[in-house]
Amino acid sequence: MSEPQIKKPNAITYPLEDLVEKVINGGVRIPEFQRRFRWQWEDVKRLMESIVRGYPIGSVLLWSRPAEDQILNLGALHIHAHKSDSALWVVDGQQRLTSLANALSKEGFNDSRFGISYNLVRQVFVRPHREQLHVIDLPTLFDLQALLRWFSIHQESIDYFEEATKIAKAIRQYSIPAYIVDQEDELILRDIFDRINNYGKRMTTAEVFSALHGGSDDKTKPQQLADISLDIEAEHSFGNIDEDTILRSILARRGANVARDIRAEFSTRGSSREFPNETAREAYSEGKRALSKAVRFLKETAGVPHFSFLSYRYLLVVLTRFFSYHQKPSPRNIDLLKRWFWRASIAGPTMFKGWTQASRILSSQIRPTSEVDSVQNLLRSIPTEGAYSTVTQRFKSTSSSTRIILCALWSSKPRSFTDGRQYEQEDLGRRLEGNQTPGPILPTIVPSGEPNQIANRFIFLSEVPIELARDIIINRPPTMAEPSWHKLLHSHCIDEAMVEYLLRDDIEAFIDLRKKSISILADTFIESMTGLTFEDTPPLASLIIDEDESD
DSSP: OOOOOOOOOEEEEEEHHHHHHHHHTTOEEOOTTSOOOOOOHHHHHHHHHHHHTTOOOOOEEEEEEEEOSEEEEETTEEEEEOOEEEEEEEEEOHHHHHHHHHHTSHHHHTSTTTOOEEETTTTEEEOOOTTOTTEEEHHHHHOHHHHHHHHHHOGGGGGGHHHHHHHHHHHHTOEEEEEEEOOOOHHHHHHHHHHHTTSSSOOOHHHHHHHHHOOOSOTTSOOOHHHHHHHHHHHHOOOOOOHHHHHHHHHHHHOSOTTSOOTTTTSTTTOOSSSTTOOHHHHHHHHHHHHHHHHHHHHHTSOOOSGGGOSOHHHHHHHHHHHHHOSSOOHHHHHHHHHHHHHHHHHOGGGGTSHHHHHHHHHHTOBTTBHHHHHHHHHHTSOSSSSOOOOOOBOOTTSHHHHHHHHHHHHTOOBOTTTOOBOOHHHHHHHTTTOSSSGGGOOBSSTTSOTTBGGGBOOOOOSSOHHHHHHHHHSOOTTSOHHHHHHHHHHTTOOHHHHHHHHTTOHHHHHHHHHHHHHHHHHHHHHHHHOTTSOOOOOHHHHOOOHHHHO
16 A cells, blocks of 8 residues: 655745744644643743754744634733634644744743743843843843833943844844645644654653544544643643543542443443533543642642652542532631641551542542531541651652652752752653653762662752762852852751761761651651641631521
């Protein structure tokens, strides 16, 4: 059988300024089979650095075909794209084009993933800060008229006008090669997309599945589970939630027994008692909404910054059911829910004879009509005595003990070995992209020491070589003030006494001392999160009895 042929692609070179204008005006579209936007701030910054240095950033592959009038959501941009007979659909280059359009526009600048400024003195791209001297935002730098107005206002920076215009010119006049394919058969374009994304850095299995089989024009069908995972990651930088956890979260919302037969889930025979008339598409959509709220709770309240730090996945399933019914809990119930989460994390699923039973029993404690009863039932399901001994410090990236201690270490706000700033959650998400265990960000402090002890591991998200970070621990860099150095070390649970042991090459003493320090940190963290020394009384409003009822 002969292979399908396509017309020879038309090669063209776009000035960056023209290509970005096409994107912002809706002349460039993203096909449904493309994966979601996944880059973070550091990726966008490196792209801009490559452009001003004149480095090649690769070509883009575009598909010329008609497009309907529609509202496009591209990164932080919301674009009204008009109907076109020859719109350009991105087959390869989505991450780059989305980054450029957002980083160079005022609307995109307000998003933390794309907000980039240029320090005219240091001649580097930096995160935006208010009223920082000689620092200009990228959208202003990109717009010649706005650039001139900026310098007319900021006369103190006039000496750097030449530097600014040089960078602005380098960006606007940078050329990007593009290949335009004129081909009506979408299957061929999917094949091209799959082949491109299997050269070099491979897509994940979920991404390939989504690319080749998702994106149906049938609006009655639900998203693929892999799509939901990518959406949650794009929204929260929480990492790749596996499809099994996503499926069970969706099922838990519809009924407490997550181990039920899913083949008849949306048939008359297997219809959910709680949502009897719900379609599969509605179930997936509402399940994703509740899952997103559960992830936000873990990040912002429970101190779990990434999926790979989560002690047990079934707890996310139970939380999804809770937030599906109680979308805006009271502050008191949020605090109590945090206590329950950490008590369940420490106790583990053993008392329920496995995670399947734990999911079912705990999900059944959630009352759709009562937020207070749901939280109180969950708290009563976990014993408050005998299950809270200090977690082991043996390092195993998949163990619950290791992940609990990692959450404690993250609570100490570890700092970067590059510039001393506190690591942010998006740094963690970027460095762990594609990983479901935290191993890649936990190198040893002493390579010759015990690798299976958490005391010989530290959270490392910096761009500098690991050897340099190890050297900084024992030798303060001349460019770093001593208070900043101590603050950096303390953020990684290392003090001056430990450094002395390292300098003496007494590795055993260093490990013992740091183990004690981490134990104190973990115990303090667990005590704070579980709230075992406090009463678990419900919100005051729920205890108030109407006088008529009292009589």
